[in-house]
Amino acid sequence: MRTAGIDIGSITAKAAIFDNGKIIATKVIFTGYNAELAGQKVYDEVLSEAGLGKNDVEKIVSTGYGRNAVAFADKSFTEIMAHAAGAHFLNPRIRSIIDIGGQDSKAILLDDKGKVKNFVMNDKCAAGTGRFLEVMARALEVNLDEFGTISKKSSSPSKISSLCTVFAESEVISLIARGEKRQDIIAGIHESIASRVSSMLARIGVQKPAMITGGVARNSGVVLALSKKLDMEMEVSPYAQVNGAIGAAILATSL
C-alpha cells in the first residue's frame, strides 16, 4: 500500500511517501502565508521526487496547524498522533517524544504499543521553539545551521534570563554589546531553550528512551543542552523535521 502524509507547520510544510513499510520520499518547503497552496505544492514536489503520479497514492493524511487546509487529504490527525506514529515506526522502544517545532514544543508519552498516553504543549509563548532560535540567529548574524557547531566551542555559556522571545532578543543584543563571545551567547541560548522545554516535560514525566523530533532537533547544540539538563540520552530522529509527515503517512495505512 502506498500512502502520503502532509504536515503543515507554522514555518515549513512537510510531505512524505510511505510504500509498503518504507519511506521512499520526503520534502520540506516554506509554508508562507497560504497553507492550502503550501499543501498542494509540497505534495506535488514529493510526488515528483518519488517519481509518482497522483493516482499512485491510495490514502493521504494531513497533520499540523494547517491540517484542515489540506482539502485533498482523506483524513486529518493532530501532530501529536502523527509524531507518535512516526517515532514508533522508527524505533518501537521509544516511550517519550520531545518535538520542538516552529512555534510550539511538545512532549508525548507513549505506551509499549506506540499509543499516546499523555501529552503536553507549550502555551502562549514562543520561547523554547524554532522561532525563538530564528530570532536569535538574526540578532547574532549567524546562519542557524551553524548554531550547533559554534555552541560546542563555548566553555562558559552566557546566562539568558528572559522568559520572553522579544526581551531575550534585546538581552542578546546587550550581551553582544558587552563583548561576550558569540559561541557563549549561542550556548546560553541553547541552555535557555533546554530549561524551558524541560520544565514543561516535568509536568508529565519523561520516560526513557526518549527521541527528539521537529526541525530544532537538527540543532545539535539544543540536543546536547537538553540531554544535559534532563540527564538522559536523546535519540535524534534521522527524519527529525519530517517525522510528523512520516507519521501521517503511516496513519494513512490504517484508514
Next chain:
Amino acid sequence: MKKQISEILKIIGIFLFGKFKKFTMRFKKSNTMKDIMMVYYSEAKSARLTRKKVAWITSGGPVEPLIAMDVIPVYPENHGAMIGASKMGTGLCETAENMGYSSDLCSYARADIACSTVNGGPIGGLPKPDMLVCCNNICGTVLKWYEVQARYFNVPLFVLDTPFCHTGYSDEVASYVRAQINEYISFIERACGRKFDYERVKKVGHLSFQGQQLWQEVLDTAAHKPAPISAFDAFYHLALIVTLRGTPEVIDYYTALLAKMKDRIARGIGAVPNEKYRLLWDNIPIWHRTRWLYDKFASHNACLVADTYTSAWCGTMKYIDENNFVNSMAEAYTRIYLNIGVDEMAKMVIAMIDKYDVDGFVLHSNRSCKPYSFGQLDIQRIVEKERGIPCLMIEADMVDERSFSESQISTRIDAFMEIIKERKKHSPANARAKG
C-alpha cells in the same frame, strides 16, 4: 439640573418596564431566565424610587440575611460573566489597565472597576450600591477589589473572613466565623436603620436550601446517558442560584427546569446529539467562548456532562441545618469548594468522575482565577493516578478574550479527543458491547 432630570426619568423608565414585565409574567406558565433577570435588574436599578437598599456582594457571600431585610443583592461577578458572554470584556479590561490596574489582575475585578466609571457593559453598569459585602471564601482578590469600590462609591464595606479549611473545620474557626455573622447582622441593621428580622430569615433560609436542593437535582440528571443537560447549559441556568437564592422565583424556575430535564430523559434526548464521550469540566467557564467550545466538543460527539463550578452553589448542603439556617450557614459558607485543600478538592472531583461516569477531564487553567487554578496540576495528577482517565489543561481567561488562542486550543482538544477515542475503542466495556 438637566442631567439629574434625565437620570430620574431613566430610572422611572426602568422601573415601569420592570413592573410591566412582572405583570405580563403572571400570565405565563413558566418564566424564562431572560424575563426573570430583566425584572431583577430593573428592580435593582430602580431601587432609589422604591426606597430599597442595594448591596453588592461576592458570589459566595451569605446573601440570605440581606434578602430577609429587603435589601437587593447585586453580584459584580455575575455582571462580569455577562460582560464576558457579551464579548465586552476586553474593552473594559483595557479601560482598567489604562487606569493603572495590572493585566494580571482578575478580569472580573478589572471589568467591574472599569464599568463603574463608564457605566458600560451589556446592561449599562450596575446600580450604585448602598453597602458592600465581601466574603473571602472565594479568593483574596475580592478584599482589595471591594475596598477600591467602597472608596469609589463612599459606602460602608463588610468583610466576612472565612479561614482556609485545609482538612476539617476546627472549633476555633467555627466560633471565629460565627461571631462575624453577628457582626454582619449588626452591619445590616445599621445600614437599613431597623432591627434584623429573625423570623423572616428563617423563611429565606428554607427557600435558599430548597433552591440548592433543586439545583443539585437538576445537575444530577446529567448522570443519565445521554445527559439531558450539559455543563454549558448549567453555566446559563446557574444565574438564578447565584443571584436570587432565598427567593421563590428560584424554586419555580428550577422546578420547571427539572421537569423539562426529566422529560428529556424519558424521551432519550441528549444535550449533545450522538453523545459518545462524556467529560468533566473544571473552573469558571470561558464566558466569551462557551458556544465555540460546545460546538468543538460536540463535533467529536463529546458532551461536558458536569463541572466543578456550577455545583459549587449546592456543594455544602450537608453542613446546613435547614431549621437553623443563620447558625449553620457560617460553616456552609466557609467550607465551599474554593476554600478547602487540594486533597479535598481532588476527592470531590473523583466523586464526580464516578457519579457522572466520564471518559475525560478538561481543566481550564484560568489566568484570572488564582485560587481555582493554583492546585489544578496536582488535582490532574491525582485524577490520572486514581482513575487513569485522560486529562487536558487549556489555558485561557473567563472574560479577557486576549488570553485565548483558538488554533492552539483547537489542536489540544483534537489531540485529547483522539486519545479518548482510541482508549474507548480498546476499553473492555466496549469490547463486551461489541460481543
